[in-house]
Amino acid sequence: MAADFTFSWFEVLLFVLAGYLLIYGRFFRNRHINLPPGPKGWPVIGSLLQCGKQVPIKFHEWSQIYGDVFSVKLGTELVVVLGSHDAIKEAFVKKSESFAERPKRWSLSIATKNKGITTPWPEWKHTRKFIVRTFRELGAGKQVMEERVCAESDILVEYIVNNKPTDLTRVIYNAVSNVLCSELFGTRFRYDDDDFKILMKTMSLNVSAITDANILTFFPLLWYLPTSLKSKFLALQSALASYVENRIKECRQAMHGGDPDSVAEAFLQRDDWDDGKIGDLAQIGKGLLNAGADTTASVLMWAILYLAMNPEIQEKCYSEIAHVVGDEAHVRMRNRSKLPYIEATCLEIYRCSTVSPLGVPHGTTTDVDLYGYRIPEDTMVLGSLWSVHMDEKMWPSPREFKPERFLDANGEVVNRERVIPYGLGSRDCLGSELAKMEVLIFTTRLIQKFKFKLPSGCVAPPMHGKFEFVRHPHPYDVISEARH
């Protein structure tokens, strides 16, 4: 219990000293290594203050000063940042074995109980492979996934209030979370279901708790102190895990014995399944909810904002969809090649929104050489997707929203491989196939049904967005005018 811990000042001082000696032991070891260059930070806090609130923008500036690979001290943590497409490819694809871990840090280990996927858990490879296969079977094989996304996009349309300035964040979150629940547990929920409302509330609190708890990664000694940051973070993680565990138990009761139609059912049908593993499966499910809902919802919120701010682009998208599939049929993944302007618009949405600007931290499995520098084992490595997507040499006027930059003179889509919202390599986004489907089907369904406009006289929100763990747009109201 938090209140039972009392320390004298002398004990605190001893504790802090011991901790920093330990950490600086590592620092002195690293001093003799040929680390990538980077900004000089202060003792103890490193360069945290220089980063400010717009960390990816600062990292982009530093990559222009120090090069494609630079290092920075954040608190007590040495972080290596990869600031270009080439550097990310070199590390995460070509030297994937050395960069494939997640860093062994307390926040990650405690939050995941060292289980799940986004975790320094020895079994992550095995688990990841199984989930990718299950998603593939639900997606490509039986097309259950696409049907579910189409059905949810129609329900979303019903919930969107016409002609009244409205913030759509909540309904968009409901829709993408419901798709995830369908994939994970085989059931969707009514948006007014009490259990679903609790899940939504817990997930939204969890997003801020994860962002706030970042500081604990950079000052790991804080984990030993009974701070409210830590207790809030742990309480929300455990609430989410027990929610998932209850859904898995329901799923087990409803199992029909045929081909699995959800991730939970696929696990429950495995030969090596026993009920003692239910906690592990809950951690896996929790990880998928954490990783999949906020990111996808944020891309869709950016999409609506960019469309509302660019009526001509919105109309071009509508005309192409109306011409190729009409007003009623859903756009399907197989239609993509016939919809180059839509594909270009989605690429531009991904690029301009870059909702995961620094990806998920990687950890080195061994001392490794990169671009002539030496990176020590278990160093935190971040791929700056923001730098890739804001590279002026590749994307002139990178802050402008211009789908045309992805179309050549013949109207063919170009440079799609230079947009990497899902990362690269063996730890890239595990849910990317589902997410791509959701972004395409939801965005096109909304364009088919509505004309989005910013309320007259209203100033667009600041477009730099809020850089949290996920990059969100600032809250905004939009008018959704029904087309038919």
Ligand code: HEM
């Ligand atoms: C548009 C939406 C999404 C974006 C932009 C996105 C982006 C990313 C990125 C950048 C990473 C880190 C890659 C790396 O470490 O190099 C990642 C990892 C991950 N994503 Fe996504 N993601 C999205 C949706 C989803 C969805 C829907 C799911 C689940 C169904 C999901 C599950 C995961 C998981 C589990 C990981 C960690 C993989 C691992 O550690 O091996 N993501 N995502």
